[in-house]
Amino acid sequence: MSTDEQARLMRANQANWDARTPVHLASRFYGLDGDPDPDRWFAAFEWDDLGELAGRDVLHLQCHLGTETLAFARRGARAVGLDFSEASVTAANGIAAKAGLDVDYVQANVYDAVEGLGQRQFDVVYTGKGALCYLPDLPRWADVIAQLLRPGGLLYIVEFHPLLNSLGPKPHPGEGPELLLRHDYLGGGGPVHRDATFTYTDGPAVADATDSYEWMHGIDEVINALTRTGLNIRRLRESDELPWPRWPRMERTPTGWWRLPEPRIPLLYGLLASR
Numbered sequence: 001m002s003t004d005e006q007a008r009l010m011r012a013n014q015a016n017w018d019a020r021t022p023v024h025l026a027s028r029f030y031g032l033d034g035d036p037d038p039d040r041w042f043a044a045f046e047w048d049d050l051g052e053l054a055g056r057d058v059l060h061l062q063c064h065l066g067t068e069t070l071a072f073a074r075r076g077a078r079a080v081g082l083d084f085s086e087a088s089v090t091a092a093n094g095i096a097a098k099a100g101l102d103v104d105y106v107q108a109n110v111y112d113a114v115e116g117l118g119q120r121q122f123d124v125v126y127t128g129k130g131a132l133c134y135l136p137d138l139p140r141w142a143d144v145i146a147q148l149l150r151p152g153g154l155l156y157i158v159e160f161h162p163l164l165n166s167l168g169p170k171p172h173p174g175e176g177p178e179l180l181l182r183h184d185y186l187g188g189g190g191p192v193h194r195d196a197t198f199t200y201t202d203g204p205a206v207a208d209a210t211d212s213y214e215w216m217h218g219i220d221e222v223i224n225a226l227t228r229t230g231l232n233i234r235r236l237r238e239s240d241e242l243p244w245p246r247w248p249r250m251e252r253t254p255t256g257w258w259r260l261p262e263p264r265i266p267l268l269y270g271l272l273a274s275r
């Protein structure tokens with residue numbers, strides 16, 4: 001696919017995220033009517049891998065409402081969030097101000113992040129939980145990450161596992177709650193087009209810009225994009241827990257997150273790399 005065509009599909013995604021943002025802001029899913037609880041979006045292993053963040057420059061790519069970005073600011077990091085959705089950045093600014101936290105939010109496409117952030121470099125770049133699937137070209141993305149990191153800086157991706165994305169319910173209602181392998185596990189295909197009036201949170205239908213495009217990326221594709229650009233892979237984690245119940249048959253765990261009944265399979269992965 002040409003870069004012009006990629007840009008066209010990403011513009012459609014941008015409009016789609018702008019249209020969904022008011023629904024997300026008012027949703028129970030994000031829980032922003034009271035005090036936001038950013039820690040609920042993080043697994044304990046993420047903090048072990050990230051280490052001390054106080055005084056460090058932390059960039060959260062594709063930050064949406066900044067619900068996770070706030071957690072970095074609360075830990076004393078100089079936190080920056082970047083997202084191409086203007087509605088998200090406006091909302092994220094309001095949420096951080098209300099929480100009394102100092103976060104800089106920048107509106108830019110990830111592929112333009114180096115210019116959008118004025119060539120600034122970071123100790124940590126964090127991204128994930130529904131981010132990489134909106135990126136058509138991982139080698140180009142990895143080159144951007146390498147430019148955003150200081151020497152020795154860390155990239156941490158915490159992303160939905162390709163196995164989760166390949167699961168789906170049985171095709172006909174009443175056939176039982178078990179999930180089937182229904183979608184490609186491996187990436188490398190073209191974009192998956194969705195035309196959906198309802199978003200993943202609770203809330204009303206979205207009227208405009210209902211088209212969106214996603215790209216599936218296998219873990220091999222992610223790792224190879226990072227090593228090709230010269231980053232070192234430091235750690236890979238696979239976890240059977242998700243921060244919210246993606247499927248009705250998921251069960252709450254002692255951590256407050258959710259897992260599928262046995263057999264245990266990975267639903268989330270964490271990948272730590274360094275420059």
Ligand SMILES: C[S@@+](CC[C@H](N)C(=O)[O-])C[C@H]1O[C@@H](n2cnc3c(N)ncnc32)[C@H](O)[C@@H]1O
Binds near residue numbers: 063
């Ligand atoms: C599901 S959110 C991920 C953030 C967070 N984990 C969450 O669940 O709120 C995906 C975000 O990626 C942003 N996004 C998608 N493609 C992008 C791109 N090419 N450049 C910058 N932001 C992008 C969207 O605007 C959206 O806010």
